[in-house]
Amino acid sequence: MSKHKVLLLGATGETGGDVLTGLLEDNTFAVSLLVQPSSADKSANQAFKERGLPIIIGDLNGSVDELSKVISGFQTVISTIGAADQKTQLTLVEACALAKTPRFIPCGFTTVCPPGGVMSLRDDKEVVYQRILREKVPYTIIDVGYWHQISFPKLASGKIDYATLVPRNDVFHDGEAKTLLTDKRDMGRFVARIIKDSRTLNQKVFTYSDSLSQNEIIALLEEKSGEKVETTRVSASELLARRDQARKDYEAVNEDPTFWMKRMMRSQTEYQVSKYLRKDNTVDNAKYLGYLNARELYPDFQPIKFEQLLDEVLAGKGQRPYVGRF
Template sequence: MSSLPTILVFGGSGLTGASIVNALLERKDFQVKVPVRPSSVDKPSTVELRKKGAIIIPFDIINSSSEDLQNILKGADTVICAIVFTQLGLQYKLVDAVKSAGVKRFVPCDFGTPGRRGVRKLHDEKLDVRDYVKASEIGYTFIDVGFWYQLHLMYTNKEKAYVPWLYEASRYVYNGGTVKTAYTDLGDIGRFTARIVADPRTLNQYVFAWGEEITQQDILTYARKYGDPNVEIIPKSTADLEALIAEAKEKKQGILAYWDYHYSMWILGENTSEMAKLPELGGALDARELYPDIKVRPLEDYAIEFYQ
């Protein structure tokens, strides 16, 4: 039986979760357990985590009872949740089980951008979970990471767009594109998280981790330097974006979350380390100040890979 502290990562075979699990395993300071749906036990991503040393536990959190959750959490020191954003509500019963099982620290599924209430529906749902965590009086750490490098560069090739509408939307530049926003490479999300959960200073704190703070003009520079030197932007105003948000709300379109992010980042300028530290946005600790030795991946480095 391992004498190392045990960390359970729900959603550990997903993109964010796998980044976290890999970083935890690399530290060799923890026993890492990953609950996955029984149907996903033999998926390549799960098999890869097992090869690296993660303990894979077949478990269906959706249909689990309170007793099931408490049993799987027995002996865990930390629980990290990195489940898909459409299942954030599952965290309420997870928090109850964490409290009953005596887990020392719970990290809910945030890993996004900071901001005020009332701007983004998805962020409001995350803030509701945070309030529930605090009310439960369990140990916690809230972690935001800005926006991913992997999700927000401009597309210069229509065929490479993750979804067709992103080819155009990625080139919307608001009010001249001079507002700064924070980005983090997917791999660095795991490295920051592994450091944060091993640090007693971050217990019952909100932490903001980030790689670079850049503008849309910086993004355009990389698109022209490494993608297409003739790529054209699509200028947009605040009013244009507000109209897109209103239309998405009226038609109940899933794209609403994307426009909400744009409004928070590029219009309100909420996604920066300076803003995250404000009391009204959570009073975050700055992970770059906590761990100055972490060498983050430059966005330009990822841009070269992206456009190749």
């Protein structure tokens, strides 16, 4: 049987890298990588080439016609574009329409959250989703909750600092809001199942291994490490004030050197409001929003539990995400 032909955009990024690994592990896909002309010479892409992965050059800022020729013939096109570049997918959507791509996976891969002013990132994605619907492109939106790898606090001993991207010792409101978590290494495994499944066509799907509150995560880490976790309580009103300030700061900048930091602050505080105050990133809310539950679709699949990730991190086997990417 010939392999399912997948074209993946963004393989040099965190999400794309994990999606690629999961697809190759599955062994039923022939994966090619869609690379923008400006990135063709990146060492990471050269390394993919040396591993025998076909590189397809396509310009998201070029013409729809050209891009549609480049992506033609692939059964599934997957986009894992950077957070700041969501809208560059619009050309890709139109190219998929023209090429009659049987399934497009836009860059979801975020928490469960409605559009309409909660998270700027989500609203950027909504523009892309609406274009998909306008162009009648067959699609699946896949959201994964938050990663295990960026969901634990630091220990006072500094023992797990090596695996920590951003300190997570602020506890918001009462610390009781449950949020959906997926180990980043499982994203590609879920994707491999979802894109072979006709039940997920023209649907939204969410993945998770655990639904845990901040208090539960802290208790688990204290139990496993034998250390007390030092936290700072942040009230709901303080978090909202931080979010509003971060939005103002972001609006005030142009492309100056602080742009990325301010964008990240806005993104972080919006995530926190959505997860911890609004409780958007939950099973119930996903069902309300019309998502299919990947755990119900694939009951045989055992995702990596959050507890296992903590064990690995405490054993010195963790890995800080985004190493070398900034």
